[in-house]
Amino acid sequence: MVKSRHFDFKVVKKHAKELRCNMTNSEKQLWRELRNRKLSGYKFLRQHPIAYKSNYEGLNYFIADFYCDLKKAVIELDGPIHETTTEYDEFRDSEMEFLGIHVLRLKNDALLNMKETLKKIETFLNSIPEIK
Numbered sequence: 001m002v003k004s005r006h007f008d009f010k011v012v013k014k015h016a017k018e019l020r021c022n023m024t025n026s027e028k029q030l031w032r033e034l035r036n037r038k039l040s041g042y043k044f045l046r047q048h049p050i051a052y053k054s055n056y057e058g059l060n061y062f063i064a065d066f067y068c069d070l071k072k073a074v075i076e077l078d079g080p081i082h083e084t085t086t087e088y089d090e091f092r093d094s095e096m097e098f099l100g101i102h103v104l105r106l107k108n109d110a111l112l113n114m115k116e117t118l119k120k121i122e123t124f125l126n127s128i129p130e131i132k
Contacts, residue, residue: 005042007123010051011035012049012051014062015047015049015063016047016049016063016112017047018064019047020046020047021045023046023047023077024077024108024119026077026079026108026111027046027065027077029111029116030065030066030111031044031046031066031076033118034066034075034121039121039122039125040076040117040125040126040131042068042071042124042125043064043069044066044067044068044075045066045067045068045069045071046065046067047064047065048063048064048066048067049061049062049063050062050063050064050067050074050099050101051112052098052099052120054095062092062095062096064076064096065077068092068125070130071102071125071128071130072099072100072101072102073101073102073103073105073124073125074096074102074103074104075106075121076089076090076103076104076105076106077106077107077108077111078105078107078108079108080108081084089105093105102124102128104120104121104124105108106120107123
């Protein structure tokens with residue numbers, strides 16, 4: 001009998017909290033624009049854990065940069081490290097899409113034109129039907 005890995009939510013919460021305390025400059029910049037329902041009234045959570053079922057090790061999780069529960073949408077900021085993690089990013093996106101979560105990836109450079117970036121996020125969110 002194979003022993004299944006125990007999914008410890010306290011560990012997940014601690015990891016998310018550490019990421020919130022150590023956000024990148026780009027994440028901080030975008031968070032200032034998204035927090036407190038500033039973008040068309042949409043509520044966002046930052047560094048939000050998303051659990052998924054793995055075929056090999058029971059439950060696993062991702063930490064999404066920004067999550068909007070109303071639209072089941074994730075906004076991911078991609079810095080230079082993502083140039084070497086394309087396969088993993090595609091895996092994450094497909095797992096989230098399987099869970100019914102919509103994903104928008106933005107390069108950090110997009111924040112240089114914040115007005116345009118916020119419009120892109122708003123258009124993305126408005127294109128997703130509300131879940132009833």
